[in-house]
Amino acid sequence: xxxxxxxxxxxxxxxxxxxxxxAGIVSTSIKSILKKLGIPGDIVRKAAIVSYEAExxxxxxxxxxxxxxxxxxxxxxxxxxxxxxxxxxIDLAMQEGYSTADQRIREMGFGAGMGLCNIKNYSDDxxxxxxxxxxxxxxxxxxxx
Amino acid sequence: xxxxxxxxxxxxxxxxxxxxxxxxxxxxxxADLMSDVLAFAKAGSLLLTGLTNTQVIRTANVLDIAAIIxxxxxxxSSETIALASELxxxxxxxxxxxxxxxxxLYMKGIVGCLSKVENTSGRx
Numbered sequence: 630x631x632x633x634x635x636x637x638x639x640x641x642x643x644x645x646x647x648x649x650x651x652a653g654i655v656s657t658s659i660k661s662i663l664k665k666l667g668i669p670g671d672i673v674r675k676a677a678i679v680s681y682e683a684e685x686x687x688x689x690x691x692x693x694x695x696x697x698x699x700x701x702x703x704x705x706x707x708x709x710x711x712x713x714x715x716x717x718x719i720d721l722a723m724q725e726g727y728s729t730a731d732q733r734i735r736e737m738g739f740g741a742g743m744g745l746c747n748i749k750n751y752s753d754d755x756x757x758x759x760x761x762x763x764x765x766x767x768x769x770x771x772x773x774x
Numbered sequence: 775x776x777x778x779x780x781x782x783x784x785x786x787x788x789x790x791x792x793x794x795x796x797x798x799x800x801x802x803x804x805a806d807l808m809s810d811v812l813a814f815a816k817a818g819s820l821l822l823t824g825l826t827n828t829q830v831i832r833t834a835n836v837l838d839i840a841a842i843i844x845x846x847x848x849x850x851s852s853e854t855i856a857l858a859s860e861l862x863x864x865x866x867x868x869x870x871x872x873x874x875x876x877x878x879l880y881m882k883g884i885v886g887c888l889s890k891v892e893n894t895s896g897r898x
Contacts, residue, residue, distance in 0.1 A: 653832030660836065670817065677836040678812050737829045738808030747813050
């Protein structure tokens with residue numbers, strides 16, 4: 630039995646809900662961290678896309694969130710835990726094209742009901758849990774060679 | 775083709791990236807919906823769009839987009855220009871509409887970063 634391998638890197642970030650100008654700052658940081666760690670470009674891009682769509686969701690629908698980035702051997706994990714309104718029907722929210730976005734979100738070029746689908750499609754493993762009135766918890770795993 | 779040739783074909787103005795005119799581009803993607811750009815656009819492509827806010831720059835950065843072409847004569851905000859300069863993403867603006875912009879580039883050899891999606895729900 631070998632010892633469990635330690636994580637190569639971990640960092641937490643904070644996102645403020647409603648701050649539309651700040652959306653994308655965390656994913657830009659995650660991208661540059663992963664690049665510096667020597668993670669291949671296509672994996673960095675996937676991680677940046679899933680964290681960016683998740684950031685857009687947080688600024689659009691939540692009060693605040695913590696993003697945990699963990700890089701382990703063979704894997705990049707991104708966890709987004711928000712405090713906010715939560716999602717009443719996850720199956721519906723996961724349907725491409727289903728959206729509750731307002732005009733402000735649409736003006737940014739989002740809100741077409743694709744965010745969670747994009748997150749799922751770019752993740753090798755995706756989990757979502759949500760409680761109405763409390764918040765939403767996303768866990769994304771992307772494998773690295 | 776070089777970005778300088780893209781500028782000439784589109785009679786475009788360079789807003790950010792005067793020093794990037796030697797950049798080579800071969801593919802492009804056009805949309806105003808950033809989630810579609812995130813779903814379909816490939817690294818190293820041109821992004822043709824009519825959206826001018828900072829999220830266009832964030833989207834381009836996430837995807838390693840080579841350069842942004844703003845269509846229909848759109849001008850970016852000062853925040854958008856500042857972010858593009860910081861992240862070193864060239865922005866050009868052309869008076870041609872999206873259809874004309876795409877057509878003119880296609881005639882000169884730029885192709886879509888994909889030509890069709892695989893199914894009707896719009897997934898590759």
